[in-house]
Amino acid sequence: MNYRKLGQSSLMVSEIGLGCEHLQGLDAGSVKAVIDQALASGLNIMDVFMSEPAVRSNIGAALKGRRNQVVLQGHIGSVWLDGQYTRSRNLAQCREAFEDLLTRLQTDYIDIGMIHFVDTEDDYQRVFATNILPYALELKKTGKIKHLGFSSHNPVTALKIVKTGLFDVLMFSVNPAYDILPEDTAIDDFFVSESYQNDQLKGINPAREMLYRTCEAMGTAITVMKGLAAGSLLKAESSPFGAALTPVQCIHYALTRPAVASILVGCRTPQEVIQAAAYEEASETERDYSPVLSRTPKYSLNGKCMYCNHCLPCPSKIDIAQVNKYLDLVLAVRSENSTAPVPGTIREHYAALSSAAADCIACGSCESNCPFGVPVIERMRQAQAVFGK
Numbered sequence: 001m002n003y004r005k006l007g008q009s010s011l012m013v014s015e016i017g018l019g020c021e022h023l024q025g026l027d028a029g030s031v032k033a034v035i036d037q038a039l040a041s042g043l044n045i046m047d048v049f050m051s052e053p054a055v056r057s058n059i060g061a062a063l064k065g066r067r068n069q070v071v072l073q074g075h076i077g078s079v080w081l082d083g084q085y086t087r088s089r090n091l092a093q094c095r096e097a098f099e100d101l102l103t104r105l106q107t108d109y110i111d112i113g114m115i116h117f118v119d120t121e122d123d124y125q126r127v128f129a130t131n132i133l134p135y136a137l138e139l140k141k142t143g144k145i146k147h148l149g150f151s152s153h154n155p156v157t158a159l160k161i162v163k164t165g166l167f168d169v170l171m172f173s174v175n176p177a178y179d180i181l182p183e184d185t186a187i188d189d190f191f192v193s194e195s196y197q198n199d200q201l202k203g204i205n206p207a208r209e210m211l212y213r214t215c216e217a218m219g220t221a222i223t224v225m226k227g228l229a230a231g232s233l234l235k236a237e238s239s240p241f242g243a244a245l246t247p248v249q250c251i252h253y254a255l256t257r258p259a260v261a262s263i264l265v266g267c268r269t270p271q272e273v274i275q276a277a278a279y280e281e282a283s284e285t286e287r288d289y290s291p292v293l294s295r296t297p298k299y300s301l302n303g304k305c306m307y308c309n310h311c312l313p314c315p316s317k318i319d320i321a322q323v324n325k326y327l328d329l330v331l332a333v334r335s336e337n338s339t340a341p342v343p344g345t346i347r348e349h350y351a352a353l354s355s356a357a358a359d360c361i362a363c364g365s366c367e368s369n370c371p372f373g374v375p376v377i378e379r380m381r382q383a384q385a386v387f388g389k
Contacts, residue, residue, distance in 0.1 A: 001014050002014070006261050007259075014042055015261070015263065016262065016280070019264035021047075024055040026055075031059060032061070033269075037273040044071055046059075051085050057104045063107075072105065073111065074098070074105070074145075075115075077132070078117075098139070110144065112169050113148055123157065149169030153172070153178075155207040162218060162220050169223060175228065175229045175233060175250055177239070177241075178190055183208070193240070212258040213328060216258035217343045222259045223263075224263040229250075234247065244292075250289075251276070305321065311367070311370045320366055322349075322353060323380065330343075351387075357382075
């Protein structure tokens with residue numbers, strides 16, 4: 001298992017994590033079997049958004065004696081009312097549900113406290129103009145949460161929140177289908193085939209692209225939900241691209257987006273955990289999503305680097321995808337202010353690369369390999385000009 005730094009925190013999280021929502025409805029033994037396998041496979045980050053009491057208790061029992069082995073992501077605003085899950089911004093309800101989460105998970109802290117499901121402008125106001133945000137900040141101050149995050153499915157709202165600088169982590173829905181949708185698409189429409197019939201859909205929506213790049217520039221980690229688009233990407237008949245992607249390709253797509261620390265895969269059985277963790281043993285060919293996306297009119301965007309590394313190998317050992325990613329981040333910052341300096345974190349990441357853009361010998365092999373028609377040689381020159389090497 002590979003581990004990634006969670007934004008600017010000191011936490012190292014497994015790049016494949018466990019989304020625990022599918023554990024709801026299972027008995028305690030079945031929940032323990034899934035968590036046992038997750039830990040055995042090296043998964044150390046788990047998301048518990050569910051408010052249903054039994055699943056919380058079962059997860060807590062499964063983690064007993066092993067709490068220090070996991071990074072728990074728990075939610076503020078996911079409550080259990082009248083026998084069902086409800087989103088709430090009522091402080092008393094949120095407080096009671098969060099304390100219940102701590103009790104049932106048998107812990108006195110949550111590693112990442114997520115303000116739950118902030119999508120609309122109304123959601124934003126009900127968090128920022130009420131006592132919900134102060135409550136979350138107080139939890140962080142007292143150590144009941146170690147890092148503050150929020151979950152969202154809307155790139156415009158999410159970007160607005162990230163720019164406040166208050167949050168360490170964003171939980172966001174990332175997959176190639178959702179990435180092409182307009183920024184004002186409602187979450188319920190993500191699952192409707194008609195949403196993908198628009199002939200104007202071309203490549204990643206700019207609002208989503210800007211969100212990912214801003215997170216990277218600000219050191220805000222992204223944990224990914226809905227990486228398989230609820231399974232719709234795994235069948236040709238339900239994929240908006242007219243071709244199926246594999247789970248490995250979907251996972252790799254998410255992990256190659258800027259700022260992503262971990263993709264949280266929902267698993268109901270130990271075998272499903274093993275299948276998710278098998279990504280680590282997959283070949284570059286098995287991971288490569290470009291054969292599907294580069295032939296898809298809705299996705300193909302000539303000249304746009306998708307960070308897929310299909311351009312490799314490079315005789316100068318340049319990590320072309322990373323150089324392109326850092327260049328894109330600077331260009332995104334400068335799209336708003338043409339004289340903006342290179343963000344310090346991006347300069348540091350670039351400086352840590354073993355080979356720089358200046359090492360390019362302009363052999364052209366990368367451009368021959370690239371399925372997206374990226375002018376790699378010219379972009380290496382741009383990167384050298386921006387970073388000085």
